[in-house]
Amino acid sequence: MSTPHLASGPDGAGALRPLLDTVLDALTTGARARGGPLPAGGPEAVAARVTAALGDVLPDRGEPDALRTLVHALAEGAADPADPRCAAHLHCPPLAVATAADLAVSALNPSLDSWDQAPAASVLEAQVTRALAHEIGLADALVTTGGTEANELAVLLARETHGAGLRLVCGANAHHSLPRAAWLLGLPDPVVVPTPGGTLDPAALHRALTPLTGPLLVAATAGTTDAGLIDPLPEIAGLCTAHGARLHIDAAYGAALTFSDRHRDKLAGLQAAHTVTVDLHKLGWQPIAAGLLAVARPRELTALHHHADYLNAADDTDAGLPDLLGRSLRTTRRPDILKIAVTLKSLGRTGLGALVDQVCAHARDLAVLVHNHPGFELYGRPVISTVLFRPAHATDAAVAAVRRQLLHDGRAVLGRARADGRLWLKATLLNPHTRPEHLAGLLKLVEGTTPR
Numbered sequence: 001m002s003t004p005h006l007a008s009g010p011d012g013a014g015a016l017r018p019l020l021d022t023v024l025d026a027l028t029t030g031a032r033a034r035g036g037p038l039p040a041g042g043p044e045a046v047a048a049r050v051t052a053a054l055g056d057v058l059p060d061r062g063e064p065d066a067l068r069t070l071v072h073a074l075a076e077g078a079a080d081p082a083d084p085r086c087a088a089h090l091h092c093p094p095l096a097v098a099t100a101a102d103l104a105v106s107a108l109n110p111s112l113d114s115w116d117q118a119p120a121a122s123v124l125e126a127q128v129t130r131a132l133a134h135e136i137g138l139a140d141a142l143v144t145t146g147g148t149e150a151n152e153l154a155v156l157l158a159r160e161t162h163g164a165g166l167r168l169v170c171g172a173n174a175h176h177s178l179p180r181a182a183w184l185l186g187l188p189d190p191v192v193v194p195t196p197g198g199t200l201d202p203a204a205l206h207r208a209l210t211p212l213t214g215p216l217l218v219a220a221t222a223g224t225t226d227a228g229l230i231d232p233l234p235e236i237a238g239l240c241t242a243h244g245a246r247l248h249i250d251a252a253y254g255a256a257l258t259f260s261d262r263h264r265d266k267l268a269g270l271q272a273a274h275t276v277t278v279d280l281h282k283l284g285w286q287p288i289a290a291g292l293l294a295v296a297r298p299r300e301l302t303a304l305h306h307h308a309d310y311l312n313a314a315d316d317t318d319a320g321l322p323d324l325l326g327r328s329l330r331t332t333r334r335p336d337i338l339k340i341a342v343t344l345k346s347l348g349r350t351g352l353g354a355l356v357d358q359v360c361a362h363a364r365d366l367a368v369l370v371h372n373h374p375g376f377e378l379y380g381r382p383v384i385s386t387v388l389f390r391p392a393h394a395t396d397a398a399v400a401a402v403r404r405q406l407l408h409d410g411r412a413v414l415g416r417a418r419a420d421g422r423l424w425l426k427a428t429l430l431n432p433h434t435r436p437e438h439l440a441g442l443l444k445l446v447e448g449t450t451p452r
Contacts, residue, residue, distance in 0.1 A: 007107040016107065019067060026068045030075025037083035039076060040410030046077045079413055084431055084438035085445070088415035090225065090253055090282040092430040101342040102287050105334055112143075113331045114311040115322045121335035122322055128341045132278065133294040136251075136258050137271025140298040141278070142327055143337055144291035147252030148177040150277035153293045153329070154248045155181040155217065157275060160303035162215035162246065167191060169208055170219040171200035171231065175250055178219050198227055198380075198419060202235040209243040216245035222267060223253025223283075226417035226426065227379065228363075228386030230254055233269030240272075247272060252279035252291070254384055259352040263360060266383065280340055283385065283430060285355065290336055301326060358432040359385040366427060366439045375447055379424055388417055388424040391450040396423040402449045412445050 005015030039046050053073035063069070080086055082093035110118035112125065129141040144150040155178065159166045168182045168190040179190045193200060193208045200220055209216065218240050220231040233249065240247040249270055255278040257263040258270075270276060273296065280290040295301065305326040307314075312323040325331070344352070363382035370378040370389040379388035390399050399416075403425060406412040415426035425446065 008109065012107060022068050023071050026071035027075045030072040030078070031080065033072070033076040034078065034080070034410070036410045037086035037413050038079040038407065038410050040408070042408045049073065050077055082431060082433075084434040085412040085442055087427040087429055087431075087442070088413040090279075090428055090430070092282060092285050094281075094287040095285045095343060095347075097346050098286050098339040098343045101339040105336070105338050110335050111332050112324055112327070112335055113333065114324060118324075118335060121338065122324055124341055125327075125335060125337040126322075128337050128344070129292060131344075132292060132340075136255060136267070136276055136278070136294055138273070138276060138294040138296045140301070141292045141294040142301070143333075144293055144328075145289040145330075146281065146291040147175060147250065147277050147279040149329075150252070150279070150291050150293040151175060151177045151219075151248075151250055152181040152184065154219075154275040154277065155185060155187070156329075157295070157300050157303060158215075158217045158246050158248065159185055159187065161300050162217075166215045166217055167212060168217050168219060169193065169205070169212070169245070171195040171205075171221065173198055173200065173224045173226070173229070173231075174219055174221055175225055175252070178250065196420075198224065198229045200231040200236060202232055202239060205236060206239055206243075209239065209245060212243075216243065217248060218245045219248045219250060220273075222249055222251035222255065222257075222270065223384055225253070226386075227388055227419060228253060228382060228384035228428070230266055230383055233267070233272070235269075237269045237272035246274050248275045248277075249273040250277045252277045253282050256280065256283040256352070256356055257384065259349050260356040260360075261353060262357050263384075280343075283356065283359070284340075284343075284352075285430075286339055286343065290340055304329065355432045359429050359434075362429040362431075362434045362439065363387050363427075365436060366429065366442075369439055369443055373443060373447075375450075376443065379419055385429045387427045387429070388419060389427070390422070390424045391446065394450060398451060399423045399425060401451075402446060405449050406445060412442060414442075414446070 006012055007016055050073050053069050081091045110121040112118045112121060115122055125143060129143060133139055133141040167188050170178050170190055171193050173195040182190050191208055193204050220233060220236045222230045237247055251270060254267065257266050276294040278292040278294060280286045281288045284290060312325050317323045363385040366387045367378055367382050370376045375392055376389050377392045400423060403414050403416055406414060415428060417424050417426045
């Protein structure tokens with residue numbers, strides 16, 4: 001039996017080329033077999049097809065066609081975010097150029113826990129994260145696996161800076177990872193401010209902050225998960241200053257608005273934060289994962305410093321080898337910054353801003369279609385690219401059933417969100433290639449599935 005080829009080294013490219021052809025062919029045949037935004041038949045049908053393709057997980061002898069078979073099965077059973085009818089979650093279709101860059105990372109396999117495993121990647125990460133932080137008005141940034149890790153790091157840095165008595169104050173609209181971070185770190189129970197209108201009300205926040213003593217961390221949101229709403233950031237920043245509270249802004253969804261001349265003003269106040277969560281595998285068209293935590297005071301990152309002699313020995317650091325362990329709570333981690341760097345440089349601010357403008361325009365167009373249709377009810381005008389709507393006069397149970405039927409049939413992927421005490425269908429539009437007929441067709445599918 002011959003020794004398997006390696007992805008890098010002098011023969012790596014030659015070994016990868018035919019395999020890439022196999023992968024691309026299998027992606028095509030799998031998508032064709034799927035025939036829509038997700039596989040039909042529901043969980044049992046998908047499981048049966050995958051199980052049949054997988055067969056014996058660890059056979060005695062290897063199967064030469066395993067790559068083609070399993071990639072085909074994965075593609076056939078995928079929810080494809082590049083399909084305009086796949087619009088449930090903050091799950092974007094990745095750019096081809098970013099995906100190609102990610103292949104290089106997989107082939108070279110750098111690990112950003114020590115300089116001698118990732119010489120060029122460590123320089124790239126340091127320069128690109130700093131530039132992205134400057135773009136939103138802060139000083140530096142760490143790469144994370146997404147919004148959840150970034151929010152957890154933000155709470156950790158606040159605790160290490162201000163002490164274990166830190167109290168988190170957030171709106172009921174805050175991402176679930178924030179109160180969970182307080183729990184993980186052993187902090188007091190968060191103070192949760194009601195958000196009946198979907199955003200954090202400054203007057204309600206003031207009332208919540210007034211009786212509190214000790215160090216406080218206020219978490220605001222720029223792009224809520226359910227409706228894409230943005231809290232009144234300048235007013236919240238002013239309250240934080242008045243009450244001596246630290247400010248974290250979860251802009252996992254909304255931070256990319258900074259690339260757009262048309263929508264950048266929606267982020268006014270972002271630069272007043274101590275920390276900001278950014279997630280470019282949402283509104284940024286990156287393959288997962290592509291999160292960051294931007295910080296205003298880089299000196300606070302000393303709280304993350306950690307020593308392991310085999311990775312950052314003191315004499316190596318004194319001799320000039322960069323110490324990378326303080327850039328993450330993870331040890332082994334891949335340079336996810338490459339795909340981001342390639343995207344920024346390939347498209348530029350203008351190109352990225354155009355993509356942001358397109359998906360925001362698609363959301364406005366869908367909202368108009370819903371508003372003008374007597375069979376639907378619109379929750380409100382979209383702020384970013386999320387539209388909440390529901391069949392008029394339907395019960396919550398009927399709304400949920402419509403969504404599940406579309407999923408089971410493989411015809412559309414819509415999310416669900418609860419607002420104003422009712423259940424809504426959620427369309428999160430992140431595909432810049434969406435056309436008006438796709439939006440009209442999506443509504444027609446919902447209309448045709450709704451019981452009369």
